[in-house]
Amino acid sequence: MTTLPSVSKTKKKRQSTVWTVDEARRFLEHLRATEGPHYAAYVLILVLGLRRGEVLGLTWDGVDLGGEQLWISRQLTRVGGQLLHRQTTKTEDSTASLPLFGLCVSALRHRQRVQEEARKMAGDEWKDSDLTFTTRTGTPIEPRNFNRAFESHCRRAGVPRIRVHDTRHTCASLLAALDVHPRVAMRILRHSQISMTMDVYTQVPSPVTRKALDRLNERLTTESDG
Known part of the structure; x- marks a missing residue:
């Protein structure tokens, strides 16, 4: 006889798999307030x-800040106990640039x-590489450690605990909150039709949340100019 899971357990399992825009904003504010060294990694994951493998494998030669573009051509992953930094599959999605x-x-x-x-x-202990996100000595970040840090930040920021992968589902709502044009959002979300984008580009942020996101950007811009 097969026992089906109870409704309450099923609902519990499905809870807290997607953040709202406000929860994502609270998470990012926590990272900035605590001077999290990998704040930018979370921004790229969310926005x-x-x-995870794409952001940990990102290299500076794939980032054009002046031209405001980013290319995903490598990923960092652990295979058979070995940490590998390898080329992504050559597809349209992996070779096309994403707007910054x-x-x-x-x-x-x-x-x-x-x-x-x-x-x-780090001085002489620094290990040179072109990786955008590294440890304090320049070595690649262990993906499992990145997951652990993410869970710790979720708890400290007071937001629902979700997987790193689940943050992708908040992307469309954050793009809308940041006033990103739907056509640009379509490119970022890698949709083939604008109708697909508009179907998920629907969450309207509150004025408070929109202003909070603006403040995050303004604070970083001021620091960069200083």
């Missing part, structure tokens, strides 16, 4: 919908400063 704007550009400029400070602190 551009990058996967506002909060993303400011966050990446901030990341450049954080990384340079870490390089100076």
Whole structure:
């Protein structure tokens, strides 16, 4: 005899798999307030919908801050106990650039400063690489450690605990909150038709949330100019 899961257990399992725009904003504000060294990684995951392997494998030669573009050509993953930095499959999605704007550009400029400070602190222990996100000594970030840090930040920020992968589902709502044009959002979300984008581009942020996101961007921009 097969026992079906109870309705209450099924609902519990489905809860807290997607953040609202306000929860995503609270998470990012927590990272900035605590000077999280990988704040920019979370911005890219939430705003551009990058996967964990894509953001951890991102290299500076794939980032054009002046031209406000980003290319995903590599990913960092653990295979058979070995951490590998390898090329992504050559598809249209992996070779096309993604637009960088506002909060993303400011966050990446901030990341450049954080990384340079870490390089100076590490001295001879620093391991040179072109990776955008590294440990304090320049080595690649262990994906499992990234997951653990994410869970810790969820708890400290007071937002529902979700998987790193689940943050992709908040991307469309954040793009709308940041006033990103639907056509640009279509490119970021990698949709083939604008109707697909409009179907998920519906959550209207509150004025408070919109202003809070603007403040995050303004604060980073001011720091970059300083």
